[in-house]
Amino acid sequence: MYKTIIxxxxxETDAVGHINNTTLPVWFEAGRNPLFELFTPDHDFAKWKMVIVKTTLEFTGQAFFGKDAEVHTWVERMGNSSLELYEELYQEGRLCAKNRAIYVNFNLSQQQSEPIPEKIRAELNKHMREANEY
Known part of the structure; x- marks a missing residue:
């Protein structure tokens, strides 16, 4: 699992005093930075590989200003060219949101998906969500 402190x-705080619901997708994306680095180490957007095709966000509690939050990111499934991530957002030990995101390893210049390289696959396997983490 990858952990990112936010x-x-x-x-990012709205009029009712909690973190706005439009902010959480951005926080979850920040938790994916280590994955982006695996696929595009030089951060060159002309060679960017990870293209998001689906995300599903579930709010389970409120998050507030003044307290750090922690994003946990796991790899839940890997296909030939795609991967599904499972993510959770915690603040003070409370689960505030869950998210799933599906990405495809995509060649922008050729406009087609590509298999996930074995070296990257081996690193992603270290962050697979275990059955006991459900």
């Missing part, structure tokens, strides 16, 4: 900003 420090909420005032601008």
């Amino acid at each position: 420090t909420p900003r005032v601008s």
